[in-house]
Every structure is written in structure tokens, then in C-alpha cells.
Amino acid sequence: MNSSSFTKTLLFWFSIILFGVMLWKLVSATPGSRADEISYNEFMAKVDAGDVKDVTMYPSQNSYDVSGQHLRPAGRLFHVTLSKEMAPAVIEHLREKGVDVKIQEVHGTDWMILLLNGLPLVLLVGFCLFLIRQMQRSRFRATLVNSSSTRTGIGYDLHRLEYGRPLIVGGIELPFDKGPVGHSDGDVLAHALCDALLGAAGLGDIGTHFPDTDPKWKGANSLLFLEHAKKLLADKNFAIEHVDAVVITEKPKLGPHFPKMREALAKALGVSSDKIHLKAKTNEGVDAIGRGEAIAAHVVATLVSR
Numbered sequence: 001m002n003s004s005s006f007t008k009t010l011l012f013w014f015s016i017i018l019f020g021v022m023l024w025k026l027v028s029a030t031p032g033s034r035a036d037e038i039s040y041n042e043f044m045a046k047v048d049a050g051d052v053k054d055v056t057m058y059p060s061q062n063s064y065d066v067s068g069q070h071l072r073p074a075g076r077l078f079h080v081t082l083s084k085e086m087a088p089a090v091i092e093h094l095r096e097k098g099v100d101v102k103i104q105e106v107h108g109t110d111w112m113i114l115l116l117n118g119l120p121l122v123l124l125v126g127f128c129l130f131l132i133r134q135m136q137r138s139r140f141r142a143t144l145v146n147s148s149s150t151r152t153g154i155g156y157d158l159h160r161l162e163y164g165r166p167l168i169v170g171g172i173e174l175p176f177d178k179g180p181v182g183h184s185d186g187d188v189l190a191h192a193l194c195d196a197l198l199g200a201a202g203l204g205d206i207g208t209h210f211p212d213t214d215p216k217w218k219g220a221n222s223l224l225f226l227e228h229a230k231k232l233l234a235d236k237n238f239a240i241e242h243v244d245a246v247v248i249t250e251k252p253k254l255g256p257h258f259p260k261m262r263e264a265l266a267k268a269l270g271v272s273s274d275k276i277h278l279k280a281k282t283n284e285g286v287d288a289i290g291r292g293e294a295i296a297a298h299v300v301a302t303l304v305s306r
């Protein structure tokens, strides 16, 4: 979450809380608070004068809240508080006077009031939880940023093609009348991939690790280079995140062989084949590649440090 959406969320919750508080204040203004506050004596005088038709009594711990309506002026509310001790005698007196007495343990609207009063509290708790979660997330992100990094490397290779040599691309031998000229098996894709991986890890290039002057590598299967590169990456705590490659050749068509190539490369690198993406291009008949005299590959590799 970026800072602007964080601010928006903050404002949203603030508005919700404000709205909740306003609603609470509105509902808290119950009829009781708008009623005439009268004394016990005034109340009894009204009862004796027949000015009270019915009352509702709300018992609490030490007192009774009594609410009712004046007959004159009609509809006007009054409220009086009685001590708990006085209540039984008053109730009896009221009934003698024909006043309808209702006793309610809980105000009729109390559940709603309780709910709405609790709403700001619920919102406040929700807001606090939201803030805590955001803080944890940003701390987690900071931990991630500190503990891992992403590195990218680029690799390029080109080999001349000559008649009568095996064409090996991505560890797979393809049926074709020409093949690359090279010290090893001349696998352009494996070589460019190796360079991209070594470059991303800051480990030099393929020539540093497998010099073409070394007879050990004469005719070598280039997948061995990748297996070695895998070990070098592991030593530096790098993992391969993704590989994207383009192989450029006029002929043959490479696409149908990609699944096998991906499998072979992935096996050599010890990753799943979905981390390896391959594309094929021709050079539209232009220059050495276009004339079928060479094959080339470009590879970009992404590593993450563990």
C-alpha cells in the first residue's frame, strides 16, 4: 500500500468514526433527556390531580427512573427519579389512583442505543487493529527489503554455422544439416544463459570459468557449464527467479523443440521449467544470421538472493 492510499484509508476510517460518534450523540438524545425534570412532590401532586395517565418505570441499582406523559399539556413528557425504597409505596399509590404502571427492566430503545453507543467503540478497535496490521506489514516489507535483493544479468552469444556439425541448442540436438563451430558443443542458448546467470551474480563470464583454451572443455556438453553455474550461484546464496531468452536463427524452426529445451535447461539448473521462457526469431534474411551462416542468443536472467 503506497502512502496516498494509506492516507485515503486513514481518512475513510476517521470519517466512519466521526459518523459513528455523531449518530451516537443523535440517538443518545433520548426522549428522557427532552422530558421535563420534575421533583417527587410535583410528581405526586400531578398524580393526585389526575394529571398522569400512565408511567413507565425503569429500575436500576438504587433508583427507579419514571417516565410518563402529562395529560395537560397533552403529550408533554416528564421524568422523575425515585429511590428504590420509595418505589413500592409509590407504585401502590399510583395504581390506587388508576395510573397504569409499566415496569421495564430495560428501556425499550436501550438495545438500539447500546448497539449504537458501542458502534464507535467497535470502529475504534477496528481502526486500531487496522493500524497495527499496517505497521506489521511495513515492518515485514522492510525485513524483506533488507534480507533479499533481486539481480539481473544479460548474456549474448553467437556461433558460426557450418555443414556437417551437430546443431545443439538448449541442450537438445536438432535435425539440421549445419551446426555451430565452437570449442565446446557450441550451444548458443546455454552459453548466453550461463553468461546472464554469472553476470547477475557478479561472477564474471563463461570465459572466466570455462576458458576455450582448456582442452577439458573441448566438445563439452554445455549443460555442464550450467550445472557448474548453478553451484556457483548456490555458493553465493542466489536462486534463479526467471530466465527469458531469444534465439535468433534463420533455420530450422525452434518453437517445436522448446518444451524439450526448457526441460533440459531447467534440469541442469535445478529449477522448474516454468522459470525458463524461450522465444525464437529469424533475422529476416539480413546479415550472417539471415543468410544462415550463424546462430545467436540473447538471455536475461533474474536472480534473488536468499
Ligand SMILES: [Zn+2]
Pocket: 157, 158, 159, 182, 186, 187, 188, 191
Ligand atoms: Zn558460445
